[in-house]
Amino acid sequence: MNNTITTRITVIVTFLFSLTLSTLSYAEGDRSEWQKPTPVFKQDFDWIKLTSDEWLKGDIISMYDEKLEFDSDELDMQTIDLEDIAELRSKEWQSIRMFDGTIAEGYLVIKDGKLSLVKNGVTTNYEFSNLLSIASSGKNERDLWDGYVNLGINLREGNTVQFDYTFSAGIQRRSSSSRFKTDYTADYSRYEDQDDGKTIVTADSDRLTSSYDWFFNPKIYFRAADFEYMTDEFLNIDYRIHYGIALGYHIIDTSRTSWDINLGPSYQKTKFIDVGTDDNDSENSLGVTLGTDFTFEVTSDIDYDASYSVQVIDEASGGNIHHFQTGLEIDLTNDFDLDLTFYADRTENPKKDSEGQVPEKNDFRLVVGLGYDF
Secondary structure, three states: OHHHHHHHHHHHHHHHHHHHHHHHHHHHHHHHHOOOOOOOOOOOOEEEEEOOOOEEEEEEEEEEOOEEEEEEOOOEEEEEEHHHEEEEEEEEEEEEEEOOOOEEEEEEEEEOOEEEEEEOOEEEEEOHHHEEEEEEOHHHHHHHEEEEEEEEEEEEOOOOEEEEEEEEEEEEEEOOOEEEEEEEEEEEEEEEOOOOOOEEEEEEEEEEEEEEEEEOOOOEEEEEEEEEEEEEHHHOEEEEEEEEEEEEEEEEEOOOEEEEEEEEEEEEEEEEOOOOOOOOOEEEEEEEEEEEEEEEEOOOOEEEEEEEEEEEOOHHHOOEEEEEEEEEEEEEEOOEEEEEEEEEEEEOOOOOOOOOOOOOOEEEEEEEEEEEEO
16 A cells, blocks of 8 residues: 555656756756747848847948947948947948058958958958948948938018028038048028019039048048138128148047047138229138037937037138038938027128128028938
């Protein structure tokens, strides 16, 4: 009797023990089955694995001063600290620049703190801590360029008939060692006099700026070319051409905030529309130009930027010439955004016309526009 009971207890314990082992084995197998899979690396995308174990696919735009600009397929443009990247694989050739001046290109792989370039089947390893910048290779020239178009319009009908527009556009080319930028802004405004039906223009100006920067370390860059062309009928300027060079310095450069300053000599030529009989209709002047640019990422969808420049030239050419621009860029959807921009311009010594009329020193305008990035 006792032996029977003992036998039954032994069988039950053995069964339960076997069941427990089976359950644990299943759970272990189930856990391995549900581990996060490594994505299939399709050549249509660049791939980034973050230290949080998340994968992003999209396009590498550029990397400088340990910040990578990455156009995510789902999240749009992202700025990622290099220290937050666990792995990176490029779909096309990338150009890298090292602190020692070395420039190389190939398919880029970063993994486990190691940097490699694969070119024509040959893998070359580089010191990851010596990496200065990354940009799309010249082999893929179109990947080096991006740009924007922005338009703000104000229409009025009825008691007041008025038409205003501000149009701006720009392009930029970035490589591992240089940056080229061109921006254009046009401002026009007119209204119809209700008494005599005449159309009166109250604003008509154009400004084109262009610059070329060469980076030779994370903090300092050389502005090899700084060009500006502008016209402004109501400032009595037929055209004004500015040439300069400058040395630039990054004061702040983090994932959310960027602030740099540049200073250098310049030359300016100004042609006036209407001058007095004893005045020259054109002036040339050597001078000094000081500029600064500031950007701050308020949220993932809102960016704030501000830029200021002052040209110090002789009184006959206008004296100190100031230009200030600031505003917010709010992402709407995909590549479209809402831009709110404030412009302020000041000329210390504007040129009077043949009737002795002196243009106002200050010009201000606030523009609300729709922008498209490409």
